[in-house]
Amino acid sequence: PEMGWQTSNKFTVRTGNGTYYAWIKDLAGNISASYPFEISFIDNTPPEIQTFEISEDALSVELSATDEGGSQVKGFRINGELVEGNPLTYPIPETIDELRVQAQDHAGNLSTMIIKTVPDMKAPWIVSVEFEETEEGQQVTIVSEDKGSSGLKGVYINDKLFLGNPVTYVVPPEVKYLEIRAVDKANNRSDPVRKRVPGWSEVT
Numbered sequence: 001p002e003m004g005w006q007t008s009n010k011f012t013v014r015t016g017n018g019t020y021y022a023w024i025k026d027l028a029g030n031i032s033a034s035y036p037f038e039i040s041f042i043d044n045t046p047p048e049i050q051t052f053e054i055s056e057d058a059l060s061v062e063l064s065a066t067d068e069g070g071s072q073v074k075g076f077r078i079n080g081e082l083v084e085g086n087p088l089t090y091p092i093p094e095t096i097d098e099l100r101v102q103a104q105d106h107a108g109n110l111s112t113m114i115i116k117t118v119p120d121m122k123a124p125w126i127v128s129v130e131f132e133e134t135e136e137g138q139q140v141t142i143v144s145e146d147k148g149s150s151g152l153k154g155v156y157i158n159d160k161l162f163l164g165n166p167v168t169y170v171v172p173p174e175v176k177y178l179e180i181r182a183v184d185k186a187n188n189r190s191d192p193v194r195k196r197v198p199g200w201s202e203v204t
Helices: none
Strands: 018-022 035-039 048-054 060-066 073-078 081-084 088-091 098-105 114-117 125-134 137-145 152-157 160-163 167-170 177-184 193-196
Touching: 048 098, 048 114, 060 073, 060 098, 073 088, 081 088, 125 177, 125 193, 137 152, 137 177, 152 167, 160 167
Parallel strands: none
Antiparallel strands: 018 035, 048 060, 060 088, 073 081, 073 098, 098 114, 125 137, 137 167, 152 160, 152 177, 177 193
16 A cells, blocks of 8 residues: 555545545455545635735734635734634734735645735834034034834934935024934834024023
8 A cells, every 4th residue: 555554543644535445454464455435525725815904003914714625714824923813813013024924724725825014104213413513513413213114214304304314414503493303214203303503592
């Protein structure tokens, strides 16, 4: 026999539906005639993902799938890890910026993989604002940081966009205050940081 001899009367068929043959051998080595039998209930049909929706705040994803093979959906492989449940609400870890999802049934069949990018909802922030007196006047250097997937774009200084990081800007002599916001490439903006330009008093 192709599958070899075994002492148990139970065995696993992994080659699919079809006609199989069994033999019995006694301790003396005598072998019976072959016994044919049909297997027609092995599930080789992969499930199909029906719902793959990332929430508006990008904190979770809703997943559901169907399975016509009969073994029913077991769960979803999300970035290679099996998470059981169907339907499934999966909280998206902060470190993940891409979701690679396959549905899996109880027979181990996998659906076609669907890949979606997690929208960057993380706002950047201002790390430091430093002024320096130069021959041209007060110069400000602004350093920002961003943990989102889109990356930093620059900063708004009094509603004017300056690209890059860090940003160095010579303040016009008539400007008393700077309102600064960092912005990323997904247009997320930091909370404003307001700084008085050195040389101008609070009363002025």
